[in-house]
Amino acid sequence: MSTDMSVGEALVHLLEAHGVEIVFGIPGVHTAELYRGLAASKIRHVTPRHEQGAGFMADGYARVTGRPGVCFVITGPGLTNTITAMAQARADSVPMLVVSGVNARSTLGRGQGYLHELPDQSGLIRSFAKASFTLTDASELAGTLARSLALAISGRPGPVHLEIPTDVMVARLPKAEMVAVEPAQPQTDAGALKAATALIAGARAPVILAGGGAIRADLSLRIFAERIDAPVVLTVNGRGLLADHALRVPASPSLAPVRDLLAASDLVIAVGTEFGPTDYDMYADGGFPTLRKLVRLDISEGQIGAGPEADVALVGDSSAVLSRLLDMLPETGGRNGAARADAARRAAMATLEPRVAGEVALLQRLYGATPHARFVGDSTQLVYAGNLYCDAPRPGHWFNAATGYGALGYVPPGAIGAALADPAVPVVAIVGDGGLQFSLGEIGVAAEERLDVVFLVWNNHGYREIETFMLDAGIAPVGVKPPPPDMALIAKAYGLGFRRAEDEAQLVEAVAVCARKGGAHLVEYAV
The missing domain is CATH 3.40.50.1220 (TPP-binding domain)
Known part of the structure; x- marks a missing residue:
């Protein structure tokens, strides 16, 4: 370990020493010092288009590897943008470490209107994360980081938050050696x-x-x-x-x-x-x-x-x-x-409604056509059907955000995190046209990072599941028909391959061809 470095530089070196391979984040003035040593490290930085995407990418990465996904986000809005992803990770027991900035120590809790200020940033995160630590003393960096990473995978895994005040980021350390903290595991009676x-x-x-x-x-x-x-x-x-x-x-x-x-x-x-x-x-x-x-x-x-x-x-x-x-x-x-x-x-299988049974059969055909693929899903009809019945070919090859916290917008970034975690395995990302628009910009990251991801867009022109629920409850549907964008133009704009399928046979063929070809593709299925 080098001597006389800033806390930001030391953080990167310590993360590398702990085996962290990827950091997901969007730099800003409140985290720029964390990036000072990043370019010279072995850690790969992946830039999402929104901090929520950073969190969901870390989630997908962690589900595949079992190791904490790591994010760098700015003070205030960067962290609050990440909250939804952290809450999904907490609900699904997914390990995550979110490192954020916070304003200088002398300003905390005073409500003086500093940029990105929150009344109590750490207190906000403590309400749902496993823990939130504030690094107030530069000399405690190694130990606090080690405890944070260990806690994320100790017991029931989940998200942990570490905030570093901007004045601490620039503090100098004479030496920072990695501290090993073993994850706490209970002893069975x-x-x-x-x-x-x-x-x-x-x-x-x-x-x-x-x-x-x-x-x-x-x-x-x-x-x-x-x-x-x-x-x-x-x-x-x-x-x-x-x-x-x-x-x-x-x-x-x-x-x-x-x-x-x-x-x-x-x-x-x-x-x-x-x-x-x-x-x-x-x-x-x-x-x-x-x-x-x-x-x-x-x-x-x-x-x-x-x-x-x-x-x-x-x-x-x-x-x-x-x-x-x-x-x-x-x-x-x-x-x-x-x-x-x-x-x-x-x-x-016999008790499923005919439509749902047909969608389950379609899923099995998709698995058969892409036997090595990992399927990642969002809240949409095909995923709901699979959650009722899906015979996945191996563990960890079917997961989605439609249970537990149930956050929409998971699929594009979650699938990207999964593909980065295991590049040898293609990802089929199942997302509705409504859910896609929650995090549409993230598909560009798949092209930028040259990942093997097929975005299967289940296009039923709106929030069909919510519309059906409202109708069944005797409620006149309102707000459930946001028009989808032109998927061909979207794919072209972000540099993805594109195919449109008009029936199930075309869909299975399109997904299989794109998965074999490699790279990032968008396949639209007009339901």
Whole structure:
């Protein structure tokens, strides 16, 4: 580590030492000092067209890598522009570090009208982020940064904020060595493991629920499910687990046949799922069944306490705890798990409305035509259909912002972050014409960075899902028909390839051709 450098320069070098590869941000006068050492570093800087895009790019990057996505944003409006993305990351347990400026220490909290001033910037962020730290002493940079990065991935992952006053950014450091802080992980109670083992061994018809907290535990989950011969119901963020396995049920627990499977079970083992209504009560009908016995495994003790009461609570990392359970469980089987899973899959598909069933079939054709692609989605019809039923080919290859916080504008930047995280895998980004216009300018970043992203624009000329909801509720639709731009001209303006599809066969062909060709493309499907 070099000696005698500014805090801004030291921050960049320390981020590099922590293994940060990419920073997403838009420089401004309140963060220019953070950029002083960036050009000479190995860190790649990606410039979104809006700070919300920076946050969503960091989110997409983190979902693929499991490491915190890092943003640099300016004081005040730059940070508040990023709040929506941070809130989505908090809802979906996505690690993120947002580094912002803040005005000089002597001005904080005085309300004197300085540029970009907020009454209490850190207090605002603390209301929803895991933590917000203010670096008031330059000598504490290394330790504060290390704690911030560790906290983002400790326990239930989420966004962390670090603000640096403008006068601290320029302070000189005689030396700044990287500090290593290990992420805090809970120790699983031995008594709870023993109690869970007894319940599992005595169950005749167990079922597993697997959410986003299990997405990096595929092998352990697969072996565990086989050992106890249990169907595995996958929430939206768990899709792709147990791909092609006879025990998988890639259908929403909001569907009646999946609820019937759970109601008939004498033991449900929930792994890494918060039991949120956007997964478990999508239609807000209150019909999720009361479970007879429940074992909950989650990295967050607080999250276990927030959901349905568990007979046994296992706090810890999904993969580690499942492995310990496997060591304790006898060989079982004989519980007809594959047949129960098959029946649930068939019944779930049969219960879908014809339009939705057709869209699910279209998704499977798209997966078949682009077998290695990762699908990233926004709140639009095709994504809602996939959230009800989507048989993704591998973990982490189906995720979207239509659950949890449910922020529109996620897809263009989120898909870009995913493509940057794993350049060898093309991304199919599914977005409606309405949602696209929330962050339209970000598609230019995909072309600028030469990324393999196919933006599939589901063009139904407005906010069709909201229009349908209003009609069903007896409300005359207002404000749901913003006219879409000319997609061909948009693609040309931003330097993307363009194709228009008039039917599903053309759509599948267009997406497949663009994905094979590589680069950034926009494919419009006129619904």
